[in-house]
Amino acid sequence: MSGEYSLTDVLERIYRNQVALEAAIMELTLHIEKQGSKEVGDNIRGALQTIEENAGFIKQGLARLKKQDAD
Numbered sequence: 001m002s003g004e005y006s007l008t009d010v011l012e013r014i015y016r017n018q019v020a021l022e023a024a025i026m027e028l029t030l031h032i033e034k035q036g037s038k039e040v041g042d043n044i045r046g047a048l049q050t051i052e053e054n055a056g057f058i059k060q061g062l063a064r065l066k067k068q069d070a071d
Contacts, residue, residue: 022055029044
């Protein structure tokens with residue numbers, strides 16, 4: 001059982017969850033902005049920018065881990 005889930009597999013699923021949450025938050029942001037809360041929308045978009053930047057870093061790290069697993 002211990003060999004069923006590699007660290008890379010677990011991290012990949014966490015990354016996918018992060019991307020899904022980012023998309024869901026963006027949908028809520030669009031709804032909030034339609035209701036006239038531009039300031040709240042701007043604040044959320046700032047936080048989403050951080051998530052997006054970190055997602056790129058995570059994706060690169062996962063690619064390196066996968067390469068190491070293949071070697």
